[in-house]
Amino acid sequence: MLKRIDDEKDKEERKGFSRRTFLVTSAAAGGGLLLGVYLPRSIGAKAQVADGIFAPNAFLRIRPDDSITLIMPQVEMGQGTYTSMSMLIAEELEVDLVKVILEAAPPSDKLYANPLLGFQVTGGSTSVPGFWEPLRRAGATARVMLIQAAAVQWSVDPASCRAEKGEVVSPTGQRLNYGALVDAAAKLPVPDKVALKDPKDFTLIGTPAKRLDTPEKVNGKAKFGIDAMIPGMKFATVAACPVFGGKLKSVNDSKAIAIKGVHQVVRIDNAVAVVGDHMWAAMQGLAALDIEWDEGPNANVSTESIVEQMARASQHDGVVARSDGDVAKSMPTAAKRIDAVYEMPFLAHAAMEPMNCTVHVTKDSCDIWVGIQVVSRAQATAAEVTGLPPERIQVHNHLIGGGFGRRLDVDGITQAVAIAKQVDGPVKIVWSRKEDIQHDVYRPYYYDRFTAGFDAQDRLVAYHHRVTGSSILARWAPPAFVNGLDEDAINGAAKEMPYAIPNILVDYVRDEPPGLTTGWWRGVGPTHNVFVVESFIDELAVETKKDPVEFRRSLLGKQPRVLGVLNLVAEKAGWGTSLPDSVGRGVSVQFAMGTYLSQVAEVEVSKEGEVKVRRVVCAVDCGQIVNPDTIVAQIEGGIIFGISAALWGEITLRGGRVEQHNFNDYRVLRINETPLIEVHLVKNTEAPGGIGEPGTIGIAPAMANAIFAVTGKRVRKLPIKDQLRPA
Amino acid sequence: MPTLLINGQEQELDVPDDMPLLWVLRDVVGLTGTKFGCGIALCGACTVHVDGRPIRSCILPVASVVGKKITTIEAIGETASGAKIQRAWLSLEVVQCGYCQTGQIMSAAALIESNPNPTDAEIDAAMSGNICRCGTYPRIRTAIKQASQSA
Numbered sequence: 025m026l027k028r029i030d031d032e033k034d035k036e037e038r039k040g041f042s043r044r045t046f047l048v049t050s051a052a053a054g055g056g057l058l059l060g061v062y063l064p065r066s067i068g069a070k071a072q073v074a075d076g077i078f079a080p081n082a083f084l085r086i087r088p089d090d091s092i093t094l095i096m097p098q099v100e101m102g103q104g105t106y107t108s109m110s111m112l113i114a115e116e117l118e119v120d121l122v123k124v125i126l127e128a129a130p131p132s133d134k135l136y137a138n139p140l141l142g143f144q145v146t147g148g149s150t151s152v153p154g155f156w157e158p159l160r161r162a163g164a165t166a167r168v169m170l171i172q173a174a175a176v177q178w179s180v181d182p183a184s185c186r187a188e189k190g191e192v193v194s195p196t197g198q199r200l201n202y203g204a205l206v207d208a209a210a211k212l213p214v215p216d217k218v219a220l221k222d223p224k225d226f227t228l229i230g231t232p233a234k235r236l237d238t239p240e241k242v243n244g245k246a247k248f249g250i251d252a253m254i255p256g257m258k259f260a261t262v263a264a265c266p267v268f269g270g271k272l273k274s275v276n277d278s279k280a281i282a283i284k285g286v287h288q289v290v291r292i293d294n295a296v297a298v299v300g301d302h303m304w305a306a307m308q309g310l311a312a313l314d315i316e317w318d319e320g321p322n323a324n325v326s327t328e329s330i331v332e333q334m335a336r337a338s339q340h341d342g343v344v345a346r347s348d349g350d351v352a353k354s355m356p357t358a359a360k361r362i363d364a365v366y367e368m369p370f371l372a373h374a375a376m377e378p379m380n381c382t383v384h385v386t387k388d389s390c391d392i393w394v395g396i397q398v399v400s401r402a403q404a405t406a407a408e409v410t411g412l413p414p415e416r417i418q419v420h421n422h423l424i425g426g427g428f429g430r431r432l433d434v435d436g437i438t439q440a441v442a443i444a445k446q447v448d449g450p451v452k453i454v455w456s457r458k459e460d461i462q463h464d465v466y467r468p469y470y471y472d473r474f475t476a477g478f479d480a481q482d483r484l485v486a487y488h489h490r491v492t493g494s495s496i497l498a499r500w501a502p503p504a505f506v507n508g509l510d511e512d513a514i515n516g517a518a519k520e521m522p523y524a525i526p527n528i529l530v531d532y533v534r535d536e537p538p539g540l541t542t543g544w545w546r547g548v549g550p551t552h553n554v555f556v557v558e559s560f561i562d563e564l565a566v567e568t569k570k571d572p573v574e575f576r577r578s579l580l581g582k583q584p585r586v587l588g589v590l591n592l593v594a595e596k597a598g599w600g601t602s603l604p605d606s607v608g609r610g611v612s613v614q615f616a617m618g619t620y621l622s623q624v625a626e627v628e629v630s631k632e633g634e635v636k637v638r639r640v641v642c643a644v645d646c647g648q649i650v651n652p653d654t655i656v657a658q659i660e661g662g663i664i665f666g667i668s669a670a671l672w673g674e675i676t677l678r679g680g681r682v683e684q685h686n687f688n689d690y691r692v693l694r695i696n697e698t699p700l701i702e703v704h705l706v707k708n709t710e711a712p713g714g715i716g717e718p719g720t721i722g723i724a725p726a727m728a729n730a731i732f733a734v735t736g737k738r739v740r741k742l743p744i745k746d747q748l749r750p751a
Numbered sequence: 752m753p754t755l756l757i758n759g760q761e762q763e764l765d766v767p768d769d770m771p772l773l774w775v776l777r778d779v780v781g782l783t784g785t786k787f788g789c790g791i792a793l794c795g796a797c798t799v800h801v802d803g804r805p806i807r808s809c810i811l812p813v814a815s816v817v818g819k820k821i822t823t824i825e826a827i828g829e830t831a832s833g834a835k836i837q838r839a840w841l842s843l844e845v846v847q848c849g850y851c852q853t854g855q856i857m858s859a860a861a862l863i864e865s866n867p868n869p870t871d872a873e874i875d876a877a878m879s880g881n882i883c884r885c886g887t888y889p890r891i892r893t894a895i896k897q898a899s900q901s902a
Contacts, residue, residue, distance in 0.1 A: 425851075663886065688793060
């Protein structure tokens with residue numbers, strides 16, 4: 025089903041990531057990562073790619089044998105995008121979903137840019153929102169041209185013909201399959217405008233279609249990047265300097281070279297790799313090296329030193345992200361003020377597939393086999409490291425064994441190409457789990473200050489939230505970091521903060537932690553902000569002796585869709601009904617990635633302070649639904665991902681080194697710890713929102729609020745870990 | 752030079768005795784369905800069957816499985832329990848990224864082979880060694896029940 029070839033005709037279109045494609049930030053309403061809107065160029069006038077293939081646009085190839093190929097712009101990492109993207113095109117093309125063959129798109133920002141992010145990227149829960157129209161249009165364009173071609177052959181009015189199940193049908197019932205029409209259709213001009221189907225006529229979109237990638241994932245045939253097998257390939261594993269920013273000083277490899285199966289020890293600027301006949305030889309070789317590092321300027325960095333610096337920075341005024349009314353005036357005159365400080369830790373991604381990359385560098389070419397969310401950036405970094413022009417770099421993109429944001433960075437590819445340059449023939453570089461956890465790009469540490477002011481009637485009149493933390497955008501997409509404001513760092517805190525309060529001030533202080541790199545993590549900015557905002561709002565409800573759901577309702581009068589999911593979840597969860605003494609209920613609401621969501625968590629806290637999530641009820645309004653079963657799966661999985669982080673997720677530094685190693689000390693949820701999860705979908709025809717991340721976002725505050733409900737202890741710092749243990 | 756019986760085929764292999772079975776399968780034999788996840792038997796991604804029992808192949812020296820019957824994900828569909836589990840996995844759309852799923856399926860197939868009608872607690876006990884970061888656990892539980900109830 026999943027075929028991977030590079031389309032020779034697309035080679036001329038290949039270009040590395042260009043900053044020009046990034047328009048200046050104008051974060052669209054509710055977008056997770058909406059940096060700017062870059063509309064793809066209009067569909068090209070040339071319909072023909074090669075003889076006998078009908079290719080009305082960059083996404084579709086229809087061949088005389090009736091095969092229909094979707095050149096898949098997005099990468100599959102579990103979120104179901106292979107299926108939902110195919111559903112969009114199959115709906116308009118009028119073909120059975122299982123007929124769609126997928127090919128991973130080659131690098132091309134010009135042809136395969138994410139419409140919401142401006143270049144070739146899978147991230148920010150943008151695939152369905154971004155490609156909702158372009159892929160339906162691509163399918164509809166092909167359908168219109170195939171109908172036209174058939175109508176000419178039959179000498180009838182195209183308007184009297186229709187398409188169904190891969191065939192064009194004439195008014196008298198004659199039928200021609202698409203394969204028989206490709207030659208004629210390819211000669212027709214590509215129409216500028218085509219009518220898209222009315223949503224009420226959808227037969228595929230909105231149905232729980234079977235995922236296209238599942239069959240090969242249950243029998244071992246699915247190929248992830250780590251499964252690439254290239255003839256003559258060698259295997260390598262790597263150790264980078266354990267202190268970020270350090271360098272390789274010297275290495276004695278005499279013991280390693282003596283191990284049977286070890287071929288070579290490769291030294292690069294900040295790392296050393298051992299190349300062998302198989303991973304076992306490479307692993308043993310690496311363990312036998314005697315390495316001396318120059319630890320560099322970060323050798324004394326610790327979590328404590330980072331947080332101290334951040335706490336100091338948070339005392340300064342930040343860049344204003346939202347200002348309603350006049351907080352400077354209303355706060356000092358408030359009858360009562362509440363202050364709180366919240367902290368969130370650095371987090372690793374810990375995807376199941378460890379970082380890996382297979383590379384073959386020759387004097388005039390470089391082939392890369394990898395799973396990556398940013399294909400054109402993979403090409404660009406390889407071009408830079410090898411000195412080869414981008415068109416000499418082939419990126420063979422693969423399935424990703426869990427992304428969660430990690431594969432939005434190409435550091436692993438940069439390193440792998442630097443190693444492969446010194447190796448004769450193809451080499452697969454695989455990181456150990458320890459290397460993967462200790463050389464991640466980490467979800468930033470955040471330090472949040474809140475002040476709320478109430479008037480004499482206990483009405484909330486003033487609200488100040490100051491976010492302090494690293495800017496991922498300033499590193500990852502510099503043109504999108506404008507006037508000192510990181511739209512991601514405040515996403516979920518500023519304009520998406522749904523509560524009606526007369527005076528609101530949200531500001532942002534950028535503080536970069538020394539000694540590590542920060543990056544995207546499932547749920548991005550909102551995972552941080554929704555936790556702190558929803559926890560603080562809960563504090564305010566308690567302060568005014570109001571029920572947390574009732575208090576939220578009283579501030580959500582102008583937010584019908586937020587109110588809608590809150591009311592639905594309250595009803596489904598049985599909000600207000602009795603629970604055992606050791607169990608509490610907590611709620612959260614959110615608007616992120618274009619999707620509205622509300623969760624209720626039931627959390628049990630034992631006398632010993634052990635925390636167990638028993639049940640989670642979630643209401644989701646993501647507008648138009650493409651695949652309801654995928655939505656439920658993403659919400660279930662997102663919640664579980666968020667529970668792991670809320671309970672235990674934490675990367676700490678000592679002596680400049682990450683202290684965690686593996687799943688023993690970077691603990692994640694297991695099946696026996698998994699709660700009952702119920703997902704309720706709101707049906708409507710609003711624009712589709714993203715779904716890969718929202719489930720993760722609101723679970724931590726729902727848990728923390730439930731913990732308060734049962735223990736009276738407010739969790740203001742994650743992870744929860746042993747905070748509830750009696751002193 | 753150990754000879755192994757993998758998925759019903761004898762394979763003579765030039766590998767060191769202490770080499771973990773995982774790397775023999777993946778890098779030497781070319782059966783990449785068995786996955787590397789943690790390297791220290793914490794995650795279950797590398798689960799295979801040795802004489803029908805689920806074993807973490809990442810810490811299993813190849814010398815210890817000489818003369819034993821090794822079954823990997825590539826052949827588990829040929830067993831009745833394995834085929835049942837695969838069908839249930841497909842019918843309930845358990846899979847997301849899929850990386851851990853081959854290990855999950857190996858553990859689940861071994862469970863229903865030895866215990867045709869497991870309770871929730873028995874499912875938890877048998878499956879708690881297999882980590883899934885996508886969070887497919889609720890569906891894994893349902894799928895095992897469906898498979899155990901199917902003919």
